[in-house]
Amino acid sequence: MSAEKLGFDSPPESWPVAQQNPGFAGDTGEFAQLTDDEVRGLSYVGLRPEDGGHAAVAGTMPYQVPPKKPEGPLFEGPYADRLEKILSRYPDRQAALLPALHLAQELRGHLSPETMDEVAEALQLPPAYVRGVATFYTMYNLGPVGKYLIQVCTNISCNLCGADRVMEALLDATGTEAGERSADGLYTVIEAECLGACGFPTAVQVNDRYYENVRPEDVPNLLELLR
C-alpha cells in the first residue's frame, strides 16, 4: 500500500509557482527584467581558456567543456600547463589530486583504471590511494556515461515539490533506467543529492549547467533544449 494511495504526498497545488523561468535559469520573481545570461553570468565569465587562465583558478573547469578525448595522453599541451599551474598553488603534489582527477575526467569522460593510474603517476601517488580517493566522491564517474549526464535533485526541498515525478518523467522521456546509459548513448539519468538550488524546485543538473524550476511537464522542453 503506497503512501500516495493514502491520499497525501505533496501534490502540485502545494508547490510554489515560478513567476518567470527564462530558459530555466530559475524563477526570477520580482526581477523579471533579468535575462538568462544575466542570471547565470555567462557573458561575464566569457570563454575560459583551456590552459586554465590564472594559476589561482586553473583547477576549475572551463565553462565550455571541450570535446572529450577518450584516447591520447592526459597531460599534454594546454592541459600540461594547467596541471603545472595547479601544482604551483599547493605545498605538495597530493593536494592537486582532486583538480587533476577533474581534469582527467574532463578529457576522458570517466575515470577508468588506466586513467587513475596515469593520474597517480603524474602526481607520484600510489594507484591504490588514487582509487580510494576517486571512489569516495560522487562526481567522479567510474564508468562511461551518456553525452548528457542528467542529475535530478530528489532531496527534501525538491522532493516536496515533485522531484520524484520529474525523475520519472525524465526516465520515461529518455527511455533509460536510473544510472544506465540510454541505448543511443545520449543520456544517463540519476538521482542527486541537494544541488544547492532549493528555492527553485526541482533542480536538474545536466553536465555543467543547472536547470531550475523544472516541473514534470517541462521535461520534453528541457530535452529539446539539449538537442
Added chain:
Amino acid sequence: MADQNPQTETVTCTVDGIEITVPKGTRIIDAAARVGAEIPHYCYHPGLSSPAQCRLCLVEVEKAPKLVPSCSATVADGNVIHTQSEKALQAREGVLEFYLVNHPLDCPVCDQAGECKLQDYVSAEGPAMGRTREPKRVLGRDDFGGDVLFYADRCVMCTRCVRFMREVAQDERLTVVQRGSRNVIDTFFDEGLDGNVWADNVVDLCPVGALVSKDFLHKARAWDLDRHPSICPNCTQGCNVRLETRDNQVMRMKPRHNEDVNSHWMCDYGRLNYSWINRGNRIEAPLVREGDRLSPVTWSGALTRLVDLVRGAQGGARAVVSPFMSNEDVGALRRVLDVAGFGGGVFRVEQGEEIVLPGFPTLALRNDRAANVHGAELLGFTRAGAADATGGLEEAAAHTGVLFVLGDELKDAPADFGRNAALFVYVGHFLTSQAARNAHVVLPATTFAEMEGSFTNVQRRVQRFWPAVLAPGMARPAWQILGVLHAGLTGGEVPATPADAFAALGTVRPEFAGLDWAELGSQGRPLPEPRALAEAGD
C-alpha cells in the same frame, strides 16, 4: 640499553577505582590495560597510527562532556576513568550491534572462529539479540594475491590493513573504496598484494576473519592449536614467532612481539616456510655401520662405540654444519672437534635478496636464509658454497681424518662423499642422500622445533626457542648427543639441561659467557662486545 630517565614526567589517574601512575602521554587504553581492564578495540594497534574510528573503545571520563575514545585520548592528571560504567557499556553494546547489522555470522565456516575479536567482544559486551530485520549486504570473497584472501562481508572497517600497508610496509596497496556503508577494502584493481613480502601481516592484524591466509584456509580450528614460543628459522633476522601445532604437526607460524627485533611483524617468506618442519622419513634410531649395512643400535651402544672410534682416529677433525642448528648444537660439536684436533669447518646457506621493512627498518628479510649463520660463524665455522647452498664440500670430501656432518642433508654431495674419512659421523635428520649413507655412525638429532635451544641472529642477539612438536623415535638434541660424546672423550661433565649446554659455549667463544640462560628469557639479549668483556676483566 637506553637510560631510563628518572625525571620522566608522570600523571596519576584512577581507572575503575584503582589508582595508577603512568608516564605522561600514555593512552587511556594502555593505562587501563595496566590495571587489568582490557577495553575492546579494533582500529587501535600499538604498531600503527590511532584514528579512533571504530568507536568501540569508548570509556567514561568524569567531567568530560562526551564519552572518550580511549585509544587516542591520553591520560591527564586526576582523570577518573570508568571503563565499565553504564554509559560506556551501553555505548559499546550499541557499537557492537551496529557491527552485527551486516555481518554474515558465518562462524561455522570462518577460520577466525576461536580467535575472533568480534566473537569475543560480542559475547562479553554485545547485545543478546540483534534487532535487524533488513537484508544484509553481500560482497563476497576477493583474492588479494599472495597468500591473502579477503572475505568482504566480515570486514569491520577498522582499516588496520590499509594503515599497515601505508605506514609500515610503505607500499600502499590497500585502500578503502567508496563511501559510507558501501565502504569496502580493495586493492588497485588486479594489482593485488603480489610481490610484497610483508603482505601476510594484514592477516595477523585483521581482528576478524575478513583477511585470511590461503595457506591456513580451513586447515585447523584455532582452539585445537597449541602455541609454542620459538624463533623463525628461515633467515638471520630471527623474528620471534609462535609455532602453532596440532597433532604434532606445525600448522602455521605467527609473529611474537619483540620491539628490538621484529616489532609485531614477520615476512611471508619466513612465515610460510614451515612445512619442512613437518617432513616425515626421519632417522629414528642411532645407526652403526656393519659392513655395508647400517644397523640400529641403542644410544649407549652407539656413543660408547663412537668414543673409541674418535679416540682412535688420526688426522684431525673437519665438519660440515647446517646453519639451522642451534648455538648449543654447533658449540657442542666444536668442543668435540677440538678434542680431535679442529682442522676447520664449513656451512652452506641459501642466499636471497634483502628486503627491509621501511616502517621498521630493524626488520628485514635477510640475505642469509637460515637462522643461525652468525652462531655458526662465531663458533668457528666458515661460509662455503654457492648462493643456492650447494658446493663447498671439496675439503670435507678430501679429508682423511674425522669427519662430522651436523644437520646438513648433503643433497648435492657426490655419492662417494665421506669415503676418504677415517671416521665419518652423520648427526642429522634425514638419510635421503647417498652421501649420508656413507657414514660410519648415524645419530638422529632433533630439529629446532623439537628441542630447547638458542639462535644468534644478524644483530648478534641470542634468542631462545622452545619445543613445539615431539621428537620422532629416539632422536635427541644434538647438544645432548655431542655433550655426552664430549664427556666420554674428556671425562668431563655431561650437560643435563639446555642451560648447561649454553654455559659450555663460553669455552668456545667468550662472549657467550657474558650471558645468562635464564636472563635470555623470551625476548633474547645481545651478545656483549669482546672489547667490553676484556674491559670487564673477564
Added chain:
Amino acid sequence: MAYPYTHPSEVRVLSKYFGDPEARTLKGWEARGGYQALRKALGMERADIVAEMKASGLRGRGGAGFPTGLKWGFMPKKEPGKPHYLVCNADESEPGTFKDRELMRWTPHALIEGCVIGAYAIHAEHAYIYVRGEFFEASQIMARAIEEAYAAGYLGKNILGTGIDIDVTLHIGAGAYICGEETGLLNSLEGRRGEPRMKPPYPAIAGAFGKPTAVNNVESLIAAAHIVLNGADWYRQWGTEKSVGTKLFCVSGHVKRPGNYEVPLGFNFKEFIYDVCGGTPSGRPVKAVIPGGSSVPILTADELDIGMDYEAMAAAGTMLGCGSVIVMDDTTNIVKQVRRMVDFYAHESCGQCTPCREGTAWAAKILRRIENGRGTEEDLDTLMDISDKMSGKTICVLSDAAAAPITSSIQKFRDDYLALIRRNPMAAAAGFAVAGD
C-alpha cells in the same frame, strides 16, 4: 535585496546587490563602494581586526554558530617558516541551503574581500576557497572575479602597495556533503578522502597541511568585511544580544515565495513564514517546518512563534543551523520526507565511524520498510534507539544530524508513522484498525 523575492522587512546588507548583474564585475563592485573594506583592513593592525570581530559578536554562518572572533583569536602566534591558512568553506551541501551560491554568483568580489581581510587578520598569506564541485556556474563567476582582482592588484604580491602578500586559490570539490565539515574539508583540500579528523588537534593548531588554519563560511567572511568597514557597534544594531546581526535565510518547500531573505536575527519565525514568505501556495495549513537545514529537529506548526536566533531555537528544542527554512504543508508525507533525509545521510556518511556508517544505513532501511507499509511499532523503538546510539559517539556530528529528523518526527508526528504501520498486513492481522477504511 534578497532573491528572487523581496520584502520590506528585510535588512539588505549582504544581499543588497542580489539581482544586480553589474555588481559582479570589478568595475561595478568598485562603483558600489566595493574594496573599501579591504583598503581599510590592510591599514589596520591585524590584532585590531580580530578584536573588532570579537566585539561584533559575529557567529559563524555555516551552521555551527561559533563566534568568528573567537575562532580567529585561537590562531597561534605567527612563527617564521610556518604559514597560516584561511580556508573559505563554500561547500554548500546542507539540504535546503542555497545562500552561498547566491552570494558567490551576485557578489563574488565581496567574498574576495572577505577572504583577504580574514587572511590578513590571521597572518595567513594564502586563502583557499573550497567550492563544491556541482557549482560550476558559481565557481566560474568566482574564477573570473579572482582574475579581475589579481589584475587590479587586490590580490597577490604587495596588494595596493601595502607590502602585504595574499594569494587566493579556488579549489573545487567533487561531490561529498561531508566535505562541508571543517576537518573533512581540510582532508579533501589535501587530496585525501574527505573523512573528518579527530579534534583535538583543532584546525587552529594543525589544519590545512598541518599548519594553523581558520575555516570560515562564505557568509561569515562577507559579513566580516562589512564589520571591518562599518564597525562592531554598527553591526550590533541588528539582532539580539547573543545572536548579533543579519542573516540570509533560505526558504524552500511549500511556500509561495521561496528564495533568500536577509532579516535581522531574532525576527519572529511565524511572521517570517506567513508574512514575508507568503505562507503556503495552496493556502493549506502548515504541518511542519525545519528551521535550519535537514540536520535540525523538526518543528510543528504550533511551535513557530519564536525568534529566529540561536538561543530561541535552542530553547525550542531545535537549532538555527544554517538558517535554511523548509516548510511542509499538510499534504506532506512526513515519513517519506524523513526517509529521504536519512537516505541522504546514509549516502553521504564517510564511513569511518561504525555508529554512523551502519546506523544511518540501517535507519534508512527501516524507514523505507515503514514507508512501504511493512513496518511495526517495534521499529519506532528501534529507530529511537539507533538515534541514541549514533549520537555523541562519533568523530563528527553527521550521525547526530541524521538522528535529529528521526527523533523529532517520531516524537511529534507519531500518528503519521502509526498510520503507515497499521497498513501492514501483519499488523492488520494483529488487530489494528486500518486507517481510512
